[in-house]
Amino acid sequence: MSGFSAANNPRPAPRDCAIFKAVRTAPDRCRVCYTCVRECPAKAIRIIDGQATVLHDRCIGCGNCVRVCSQGAKVITDSTGAVRDLLRGRRPVTAIVAPSFPAEFAEFDYRVLVGMIRALGFARVNEVAFGADLVADRYRRLLEEESGPFIATSCPAVVLYVEKYHPDLIERLAPIVSPMAAAARALRERAVEEIRVVFIGPCTAKKIESRDGLIADEIDEVLTFAELRRMFAEAGLEPEGTAPSDFDPPRGGLGSLFPLHGGLLQAADLKEDLLTGDVVTASGRGFTSAIEEFRTGGMRTRLLEILACNGCIMGAGMATDAPLFRRRSRVSDYARDRAGEAAGGEDPRTVFRDLDLSRSYSNLDQRLDQPAGEEITVILERMGKYKPEDELNCGACGYPSCRDHAVAILKGLAESEMCLPYTIDRLNLTVGELARSNRELAAAQEALMQSERLASMGQLAAGIAHEVNNPLGVVLMYAHLMLDDLKEESRLKSDARTIVEQADRCKKIVNGLLHFSRQNKVLREPVDIRELVAGSRRMVVKPENVAIETEDRMENPVAEVDREQLLQVLTNLLSNSLAALPDGGRITIATADEPRSVIITVSDTGVGIPEENLAKIFEPFFTTKQIGRGTGLGLAVTYGIIKMHRGEISVESNADPGAGPTGTTFTVRLPRHDPGEQSL
Numbered sequence: 037m038s039g040f041s042a043a044n045n046p047r048p049a050p051r052d053c054a055i056f057k058a059v060r061t062a063p064d065r066c067r068v069c070y071t072c073v074r075e076c077p078a079k080a081i082r083i084i085d086g087q088a089t090v091l092h093d094r095c096i097g098c099g100n101c102v103r104v105c106s107q108g109a110k111v112i113t114d115s116t117g118a119v120r121d122l123l124r125g126r127r128p129v130t131a132i133v134a135p136s137f138p139a140e141f142a143e144f145d146y147r148v149l150v151g152m153i154r155a156l157g158f159a160r161v162n163e164v165a166f167g168a169d170l171v172a173d174r175y176r177r178l179l180e181e182e183s184g185p186f187i188a189t190s191c192p193a194v195v196l197y198v199e200k201y202h203p204d205l206i207e208r209l210a211p212i213v214s215p216m217a218a219a220a221r222a223l224r225e226r227a228v229e230e231i232r233v234v235f236i237g238p239c240t241a242k243k244i245e246s247r248d249g250l251i252a253d254e255i256d257e258v259l260t261f262a263e264l265r266r267m268f269a270e271a272g273l274e275p276e277g278t279a280p281s282d283f284d285p286p287r288g289g290l291g292s293l294f295p296l297h298g299g300l301l302q303a304a305d306l307k308e309d310l311l312t313g314d315v316v317t318a319s320g321r322g323f324t325s326a327i328e329e330f331r332t333g334g335m336r337t338r339l340l341e342i343l344a345c346n347g348c349i350m351g352a353g354m355a356t357d358a359p360l361f362r363r364r365s366r367v368s369d370y371a372r373d374r375a376g377e378a379a380g381g382e383d384p385r386t387v388f389r390d391l392d393l394s395r396s397y398s399n400l401d402q403r404l405d406q407p408a409g410e411e412i413t414v415i416l417e418r419m420g421k422y423k424p425e426d427e428l429n430c431g432a433c434g435y436p437s438c439r440d441h442a443v444a445i446l447k448g449l450a451e452s453e454m455c456l457p458y459t460i461d462r463l464n465l466t467v468g469e470l471a472r473s474n475r476e477l478a479a480a481q482e483a484l485m486q487s488e489r490l491a492s493m494g495q496l497a498a499g500i501a502h503e504v505n506n507p508l509g510v511v512l513m514y515a516h517l518m519l520d521d522l523k524e525e526s527r528l529k530s531d532a533r534t535i536v537e538q539a540d541r542c543k544k545i546v547n548g549l550l551h552f553s554r555q556n557k558v559l560r561e562p563v564d565i566r567e568l569v570a571g572s573r574r575m576v577v578k579p580e581n582v583a584i585e586t587e588d589r590m591e592n593p594v595a596e597v598d599r600e601q602l603l604q605v606l607t608n609l610l611s612n613s614l615a616a617l618p619d620g621g622r623i624t625i626a627t628a629d630e631p632r633s634v635i636i637t638v639s640d641t642g643v644g645i646p647e648e649n650l651a652k653i654f655e656p657f658f659t660t661k662q663i664g665r666g667t668g669l670g671l672a673v674t675y676g677i678i679k680m681h682r683g684e685i686s687v688e689s690n691a692d693p694g695a696g697p698t699g700t701t702f703t704v705r706l707p708r709h710d711p712g713e714q715s716l
Contacts, residue, residue: 058097058113058243059090065109070454072101072110073434077324077344078197078402081434082449091449094402096196097241098344099352100321112240112353116267118257122232128159129256130227132219134237135165135288136295138370139349139363140261140356146370147280152273153236153264154281160223161281164237165288165374166384167219172291172303173385174212174393175339179306184338186210187330189395190300192245193344194323200402205331210339213251213395215294216242220254222286222388232256236264238295238351241344251395260353286384292371295348296364300341315339320346407446415442419458432456504546512539558680560596560710565634568599569625572606581620584610589628595708601677602706608670609638609702616642616700632708639701644691653687678704682711 066088073081073088080094081101088109090101101110122129131153141149150161171190178186189195189210198205213221220233235242236259246255259267293299297319301307306315316337318326323342329335345351349363356363416438421427427438433454435441444450453459519532566588573584606625613623621641628635645653656672678685683706690698 056113056244056247057090057092058095058240059099059102060111060113061088061090062109062111063087065107067107067109069107070432070434071104071106073450073454074431075100075104075321076434077321078201079435079444079449083451083454084448086451086453094200095244096193096200096344097239097244098193098197099240100344102240102352103350112260112262113243114263115243115257115259116263116270119234119259119267122234122256123157125232127230127232129157129232129234130160130162130223131158131234131236132162132164132167132216132223133283134216134235134239134295134348135163135168135292135371136238136348136351136354136363136367137236137261138366139295139358140238140354142356142358142366144275145280147282148275148278150283151278151281152268152275155273155278156267156271158234159231160284162219162223162286163283163288163292164215164219164235165291165294165371166286167217167222168215168291168294168300168303169289169384170218170222170291170388170391170393171212171215172294172300172305173389175210175300176304176306178210178212179338184208185330186339187327188300188339188341190214190294190341191241191343191345191348192239193241194327194342195397196241196244196400197324197344198327199397199400202327202331203399203401203403205327206397206399208330209397211394211396213254213393214245215291216245217251217254217395218391218393221393222384222391224254225388225391234259237261238348238353239345240352248398250398260351262353262355265355286382286387287374289375289383290371292367292374296367297343297347298341299347306339315341317341319343320350404443404447407443411446412439412442415445415452419452419455420461421458428457430456504542508539508542508546512536512543515539558598558601558710560598562594563597563599563602564593565590565595565597565627565629565636566593568597568602569606569627569636572603572610573625575603575607576610576614578614579617579620582614582617582623583621584623584625587624587626589626590634592629592708593627593634595629595634595706596710597681597706598677601680605674605677605704606636606638608674609704612670613638613640613642613700616640616644618643621699629708634706634708636704636706637701638704639699641697641699644698645687645689645700646691647689650687650689654685678706681706683707 068083068086068088070083070088073079073083077098077100078094078096080091080096082089082091090110099112102112133149133153137149138146153161168190175188185208187194187198187205187208187210189212192214195209198209216235216237220235223233224231233255234257235246235255238261239258240260242255243258245251246258290299290303293302298317301315301317314337316326316335316339318340319342323344326335326340326342330337330340346360347364349367350360358366416422416427419438419442421438429437433441433450433456435444435450438455441450441455445452515532515535519529519536522529522532569586573586578584610623610625617623617640623641624637624639626637626639654671654675656669675685683704685705686703687700688703689700690696692698
């Protein structure tokens with residue numbers, strides 16, 4: 037590899053850049069949504085005990101986790117303090133600014149930006165774009181001398197990904213430094229004294245690259261654009277009060293396009309020919325797939341030019357919220373304008389033609405050993421995946437497949453709860469059990485209270501029947517005799533009629549109470565529910581302004597019920613609905629069935645039941661009717677009959693016209709067959 041070998045240029049022992057903490061998690065902000073896991077191409081996020089932690093030995097510094105975390109729980113390591121220390125030191129400090137800066141600082145002229153950087157204390161401010169021009173020239177020369185194939189190495193996240201997860205491809209990494217390192221080498225060679233170099237750009241991975249001893253310590257510190265803005269603010273620097281200044285030479289050319297997808301190719305005058313496939317470009321989330329296809333021979337190319345971000349202009353160190361294409365246009369506009377300004381100046385490619393820009397790479401293998409199939413099976417079954425079709429491979433956990441997730445669990449990188457279908461099943465089960473328990477508890481409490489009320493009423497009714505019925509019969513008999521004997525013109529006739537009416541009402545009340553005291557049993561027999569509904573309609577007197585409709589959806593209308601008791605239930609419900617329709621309306625009796633039960637609903641369009649009364653309607657003697665119009669026992673008796681049938685009765689009602697149509701619906705659900713005798 038003539039002219040590009042690092043064999044004659046020994047490097048110092050590398051610092052351990054593999055575990056530099058470029059990104060960390062702020063635990064108090066992390067909501068464990070697994071978004072960072074899903075977006076991490078290196079699977080360098082571990083979920084343990086419900087906490088997302090960055091594994092720095094696996095991290096490639098791409099910053100995806102920073103970009104996608106809506107809670108700001110992923111934080112880039114702050115270098116502003118270290119940079120201030122450099123600026124306070126004895127050595128002059130040079131700032132080299134990434135060519136993506138026009139996408140970030142669009143609110144003022146680039147000369148103002150340079151002036152503000154100088155005002156922080158930097159002795160020189162240079163563009164990295166000229167270093168990109170040098171690198172582009174080396175790529176062109178490399179492809180002229182070597183057949184490849186090569187993976188471009190301008191993106192440090194891509195380099196780290198290959199070193200850690202495809203170490204078999206290390207020999208395919210182009211032996212050329214990044215534009216950042218190229219610019220730093222060139223400036224250090226030209227400098228008349230020892231200098232410090234600070235890279236300013238959009239990239240988190242540059243912080244890791246700067247610690248890599250294999251590039252000979254070219255970079256002392258790395259600032260993101262967001263950190264630079266923070267330093268401006270803390271120093272009180274404003275564009276309006278800053279003297280404009282231009283970049284120090286050398287000037288950049290088409291290297292200003294490097295932060296854009298395919299920018300290296302244009303700067304190197306290389307073409308992505310779709311016919312030959314000699315050069316292929318890729319960027320963004322698909323970069324790992326591109327590397328995998330490159331590894332397996334899926335693409336026939338001499339150079340794979342690849343960026344981990346969708347162009348460096350989308351790096352995690354950017355503070356702007358401008359959309360992608362606006363950022364692209366700003367970089368393109370700057371490159372076009374500067375190309376005209378730079379005409380006639382010295383060409384860095386000529387000045388630094390013989391500068392050594394080679395480099396080598398390290399094997400930082402972080403691949404996971406594949407566990408035995410039995411171990412994976414145990415993990416999968418623990419998450420309810422017993423068959424291949426249970427493995428949805430939905431990716432919600434952040435891993436491409438259920439088996440990859442199981443491997444991560446075995447390696448201590450993940451938890452079972454990260455599986456969304458598994459968690460939903462558990463949540464549904466828990467919520468369902470809780471809801472069912474609450475419903476069963478509420479129903480049991482209500483049934484117990486109602487049973488206690490009915491038992492008390494049964495005891496009271498027995499006493500009333502014994503103590504009241506006989507004297508009440510005497511009163512009724514003599515009252516009727518008096519009424520018959522008195523002439524119509526007698527003033528006592530009206531009084532006698534009142535006595536008879538009120539005594540009859542007392543008799544109805546006592547008769548209703550006797551239903552509770554007789555300890556009735558259900559006398560079941562096969563009954564056609566359709567015929568029973570038709571019979572109930574004949575038992576009530578329907579005003580002309582009320583329509584009674586039936587809706588039958590039963591496949592098997594026969595059920596084992598007590599005909600007379602169920603007829604009383606329907607009659608009571610119809611009577612209540614008629615009473616709720618003083619101005620007319622519609623009553624609908626609907627029937628439906630299931631294999632083990634029959635369902636009858638009685639709905640009306642009446643005035644409805646106020647919400648505060650719904651809990652009381654099945655209580656004995658509760659009524660909203662005028663005195664003398666009702667005893668308050670109809671629904672209590674209905675409730676008792678339904679319970680003796682081992683059934684259920686429920687009610688829904690709306691009495692507020694502002695909340696929608698008013699009306700009431702009673703739903704009765706009865707077992708089709710005798711589940712066992714029960715007495716009231």
